[in-house]
Structure formats: structure tokens, C-alpha cells
Amino acid sequence: MDRPITSTSNNFPSKLRTKLRSHTRELAVKDRESNRRIQVDCQKCDSKEVTWSEMQLRSADEGSTIFYRCPKCGHRWQDNN
Incomplete structure (x- = not known):
């Protein structure tokens, strides 16, 4: 019995898709690095300062x-405000 052939977008290389993925990763790293710090006690350790994003x-x-x-x-952790 023949199995159906399945292909995905990864089977067809694309410069545009590669550029988009790399730009997305770059933005994700910048977003993590831009987290702000606030004086809030960590719920698990004795740290008095945490980063936050909204x-x-x-x-x-x-x-x-x-x-x-x-x-x-x-x-x-997260809070809904």
C-alpha cells in the first residue's frame, strides 16, 4: 500500500522565511532584555527585585x-490587573 507524500514549508527553502525567523528571534531577545525591574519580593527565594513585562x-x-x-x-508568575 502506498503512503501519501506529505511536504511542509521546510521542504522549500526561502530567503524571506529565513530572514523573518531571524528577525523574530532578534526581536524576542531585545524584548527580554528590555524587561523593567521592580522592587517586588520573589515568591520562591529571598530576592527583592524582579523583572516584569506587560x-x-x-x-x-x-x-x-x-x-x-x-x-x-x-x-x-503572572498577575491580571
Whole structure:
């Protein structure tokens, strides 16, 4: 019995797709590096300072979600405001 042949976009190299992926990674790194620091106690260790970022995950009439990350132990948590 013959199996169907399946192909994906990875089977067809594209300079544009490669450029887009590299630009996306670059933006992700810049976004992580631009995290702001705030005086908040980490829930897992004794660190008094964490980085935070904000993102709108719910509908526009609701508050945004704040993501916290402890640079000392790597613990992450979030708050909806």
C-alpha cells in the first residue's frame, strides 16, 4: 500500500522565511532584555527585585497581564490587573 507524500514549508527553502525567523528571534531577545525591574519580593527565594513585562491577553475592556521573573532563581508568575 502506498503512503501519501506529505511536504511542509521546510521542504522549500526561502530567503524571506529565513530572514523573518531571524528577525523574530532578534526581536524576542531585545524584548527580554528590555524587561523593567521592580522592587517586588520573589515568591520562591529571598530576592527583592524582579523583572516584569506587560501584555494584553484578554479582551480590550479588561486589564492587562503582568509577567514577573526573578533573575536570581528564574521563578516566573503572572498577575491580571
